[in-house]
Amino acid sequence: MNALWTVAYAAAFVGVCAVVMRALGRRGVFWASAGTLGLGWLFFSVAFPGVTLGSGAAQITIPGMAMLAMDSSSPLPVPAFAFWSYLALIVAGTLVVVSASDSMLRDFLRPILRLLRGPAGTEGRAGGAAASASGAGTRAQTTRILILYVAFPALVGWLGFSAVKPNVAAPVGARQAHPSISYDEKLVNPLRNPSPKLLAEFAQQEGLEEVPREDLRERFLETMTHEGRFLYAKNCSPCHSGKADGTGLMARALRLPPANFTDVGTIATLVEGYAFKRIQEGGIGLPAAGTPWDSAMPRWKNDLTDEQIFKILLAEYDLAGVSPRVPEERE
Amino acid sequence: MNGRGEMTRSASRLPGAISWRTRWDVSDTCRSLFAMAFLLLLVACGGGEQGDPYELSRLSERKRGFPETEQAVASGGRTYRKHCALCHGDEGEGNGGSAPYLDPRPRDFTMGLFKFRSTLSGELPTDEDLFRVISRGVPGTAMPNWGEGAFKLSEEQRWEVAYYVKRLGGEDFEDEDFDPYREGAILPIPAPPEGGPDRVAAGREIFTDEKRGGCVKCHGPNGRGNGAEAGAQRDDWGDVILPADLTKSWRYKNGDSPRQIFRTLSTGLSGTPMPGYGEMLGEEERWNLAFFVRSLVIEPDASGNQVLVATRTTEAIPSDPSDERWFDQQALDVPMAGQVMYRPRHQNVGVDLVQVRALYDQSEIVFHFSWNDRSRDVEHRGTEGGEPPFSQDSPDLPSVAEIDDTFVPAKQLWKRRAGKFRDSLQLQFPATLKTGANKPFFFLGGKGGPVYLWRWLADREASGQERAFEERAQNGAVKTPTVQDADDQTLRGKSTYDDGRWALVMRRPLQTQGKKDIQFSAGSLVPFAVQVWDGGNGEEGLLCSLSSWYYVRLETPIPASAYLAGAAGVIIALLLVRLLVFLACRVHPEYILEQAASSAYVGEISGASEG
Numbered sequence: 001m002n003a004l005w006t007v008a009y010a011a012a013f014v015g016v017c018a019v020v021m022r023a024l025g026r027r028g029v030f031w032a033s034a035g036t037l038g039l040g041w042l043f044f045s046v047a048f049p050g051v052t053l054g055s056g057a058a059q060i061t062i063p064g065m066a067m068l069a070m071d072s073s074s075p076l077p078v079p080a081f082a083f084w085s086y087l088a089l090i091v092a093g094t095l096v097v098v099s100a101s102d103s104m105l106r107d108f109l110r111p112i113l114r115l116l117r118g119p120a121g122t123e124g125r126a127g128g129a130a131a132s133a134s135g136a137g138t139r140a141q142t143t144r145i146l147i148l149y150v151a152f153p154a155l156v157g158w159l160g161f162s163a164v165k166p167n168v169a170a171p172v173g174a175r176q177a178h179p180s181i182s183y184d185e186k187l188v189n190p191l192r193n194p195s196p197k198l199l200a201e202f203a204q205q206e207g208l209e210e211v212p213r214e215d216l217r218e219r220f221l222e223t224m225t226h227e228g229r230f231l232y233a234k235n236c237s238p239c240h241s242g243k244a245d246g247t248g249l250m251a252r253a254l255r256l257p258p259a260n261f262t263d264v265g266t267i268a269t270l271v272e273g274y275a276f277k278r279i280q281e282g283g284i285g286l287p288a289a290g291t292p293w294d295s296a297m298p299r300w301k302n303d304l305t306d307e308q309i310f311k312i313l314l315a316e317y318d319l320a321g322v323s324p325r326v327p328e329e330r331e
Numbered sequence: 332m333n334g335r336g337e338m339t340r341s342a343s344r345l346p347g348a349i350s351w352r353t354r355w356d357v358s359d360t361c362r363s364l365f366a367m368a369f370l371l372l373l374v375a376c377g378g379g380e381q382g383d384p385y386e387l388s389r390l391s392e393r394k395r396g397f398p399e400t401e402q403a404v405a406s407g408g409r410t411y412r413k414h415c416a417l418c419h420g421d422e423g424e425g426n427g428g429s430a431p432y433l434d435p436r437p438r439d440f441t442m443g444l445f446k447f448r449s450t451l452s453g454e455l456p457t458d459e460d461l462f463r464v465i466s467r468g469v470p471g472t473a474m475p476n477w478g479e480g481a482f483k484l485s486e487e488q489r490w491e492v493a494y495y496v497k498r499l500g501g502e503d504f505e506d507e508d509f510d511p512y513r514e515g516a517i518l519p520i521p522a523p524p525e526g527g528p529d530r531v532a533a534g535r536e537i538f539t540d541e542k543r544g545g546c547v548k549c550h551g552p553n554g555r556g557n558g559a560e561a562g563a564q565r566d567d568w569g570d571v572i573l574p575a576d577l578t579k580s581w582r583y584k585n586g587d588s589p590r591q592i593f594r595t596l597s598t599g600l601s602g603t604p605m606p607g608y609g610e611m612l613g614e615e616e617r618w619n620l621a622f623f624v625r626s627l628v629i630e631p632d633a634s635g636n637q638v639l640v641a642t643r644t645t646e647a648i649p650s651d652p653s654d655e656r657w658f659d660q661q662a663l664d665v666p667m668a669g670q671v672m673y674r675p676r677h678q679n680v681g682v683d684l685v686q687v688r689a690l691y692d693q694s695e696i697v698f699h700f701s702w703n704d705r706s707r708d709v710e711h712r713g714t715e716g717g718e719p720p721f722s723q724d725s726p727d728l729p730s731v732a733e734i735d736d737t738f739v740p741a742k743q744l745w746k747r748r749a750g751k752f753r754d755s756l757q758l759q760f761p762a763t764l765k766t767g768a769n770k771p772f773f774f775l776g777g778k779g780g781p782v783y784l785w786r787w788l789a790d791r792e793a794s795g796q797e798r799a800f801e802e803r804a805q806n807g808a809v810k811t812p813t814v815q816d817a818d819d820q821t822l823r824g825k826s827t828y829d830d831g832r833w834a835l836v837m838r839r840p841l842q843t844q845g846k847k848d849i850q851f852s853a854g855s856l857v858p859f860a861v862q863v864w865d866g867g868n869g870e871e872g873l874l875c876s877l878s879s880w881y882y883v884r885l886e887t888p889i890p891a892s893a894y895l896a897g898a899a900g901v902i903i904a905l906l907l908v909r910l911l912v913f914l915a916c917r918v919h920p921e922y923i924l925e926q927a928a929s930s931a932y933v934g935e936i937s938g939a940s941e942g
Binding site for chain 2: 002009052061070071073075113116117148149152153154155156157158159160161162163164165166168169170171172173215227229230231232233234236237238239241242243244245247248249250252253254255256260262263282284291292293294296298299303306315317319320
């Protein structure tokens, strides 16, 4: 349902873009470019992250796509660095398109030059004075003066003011969800593909010597997964939840939310060796890019054996209904 | 000739402009998409307006689509084994992997006792009740909402699990009360009447009148779960059970709307000391009571606000923490989690929310904390300094050091509740302020540097000992903390306890001589975190509740430099405009202003000849 909502929102936004751009496209290249930038700004500051306006009782939240997709009740702001990078990309892209042909560039520059030179167009200052004799000319001239000598300086002044004025927002740190750490890429969960020796031991323990090989393997996997579920329930579910979606009882108080394993962006995109290492090292073992100071993930190598972690991994992927990424073959 | 007229004309005359339009006709497709999305939104909004989706009559309707066949039960069993057995156990005895560590424990389905029902006290629930609990979960416990959120079981799976769960009591019954196919008599839950102050006032009387509701005995006068009988009660399994704190919306296991509260009051919670008032109180009385209970609820702050604003004041800052002026200040809600990173880990915390406020004047910064705690614990038989973190407790109580397990079992914690441990709160700052989002590790530092701590101990303050308020430093949770030099101890404070709530004030000069202290000044943005120990919950050392990092901003009037920067911006912009206008009139780029009658961008770019 969340995915559906997000898609509906995105489609609605695309629709709004289409209507706006259609109207602006008619007015020429300059307005189409300005519209692109404006819509880009709207997307990255409102439509994607969502935004909260006002404070106290008069607070309203405009939802964003990310909030719908992540099922979050508060806005998920785009980090300032990413925000400005995207806007710079839009400006650069627009300039590339606009300068692709001479006439398009001319069409783009014309409104700007008209604005600077005044309503008389090619006739220069004297012509401007002559044109201002007519009523329409006066109105255009007034608008021009308002834009050039009032609105633009006011905007620049406000930017200068708000850059120096103390800001109440908390600093936003960009966080890499899967920072690079050293781990064994080739590591395979020994319980997922049990060796004949392991299977033989299991058969002996459980009194299953007569069971055919393929059935035995299945029995082995189910038994290990089930033991893993119990270990998961005890050690992981307080934060990651019995549903494996990161909404455990402790999650309410942790500002860096526990990982949602059912999300395609978490354990499903990782090879098991990486996930194993992350469980072993916990949050405090992360490099600075992973903002280790915010993560409540314990360093489990102090408290769980490798075998227990492998069982938990089996259960974790199974509960979330995803499978680990298979390590790529390298030359 | 004016600019506008020319522009309109040029746009319509240009073949290029026509191409633009042709291109933007793609938007017809977009428009239909937009219309579809709009329709979808309408449908979804319509769905949202239909009220409680788990209402009994509605569920009965839905249930018809999922008949209770043997196949369905078997399929429910498979889902149960994968998703439910980890807590409720393979045979439904409430003994899965997490069971010993949870409080309340996972439900034991073999006893035929179910808390959340539409039926009379002690009776079996309906299938719809089971489905509802599976779907919406039990707030404030480890039971997830399987029908909501990002990950869910399908409706079919949830009905199947409900059919399977009710059979876990066994198939052959001598006592017909336990026959799983028999449902209890349904207690009708009518539509709620209009609420209002009269109903709330009438409800308060029933709440406090021991002859009628008598709720106050367990839940306390203001519903903070601190009644006289709190702590002495057991459930039908012999487990210690505490009365609910009715002020916390996120701890209403059976729902916090007036109608849901009415249902809980009417049916009671089987297996617990919470009786059903369905036959003891009339319908009107129960509604009044429900509206009163609802009036106690505070909703948590959902804005995600992370910054506490310390207001600058010229008046004297109230030194009494129960002073009403403190409660007029805007508070920052700081939710608390269990300490789950180092042994002994624990998730059944005594304190799950602390409200923080702050004021400052020209010389001092003052923090104010308030939180609900069922008991005032001002004696301590644990280690005096609390260091090293887990050490010799009282000899007759399970020592936290002896708990050889990754988490503390709930039973061990209940035993420790009988002991004497003090209440305590610790405010944490980084030992050195860094730029950006960089901070030490959020629980007692270690990685990223040491932390600077303000600690309050209830027992020392109550007995008039020194250092009830103490400044310390620590560099990692399992490292021994250090105490700042005696000369540098400038922290002062005071606490009060009233009706299940602590209020605490901590004050320190903005600037100190201590080399290991941090210094505050107007405008500074300082990270802080909070740790709380509820002695009545057996908490001590690393058994505590903790928060993530938050920030406190010492509010300042807007400095003159900001106005200067604004003025400078205006002047620079004016000069720039003048320069541009001058250039634009001088360079005569006539070719730009000429009508590009024969040009067509699309043709030019693609190479096709249109003109």
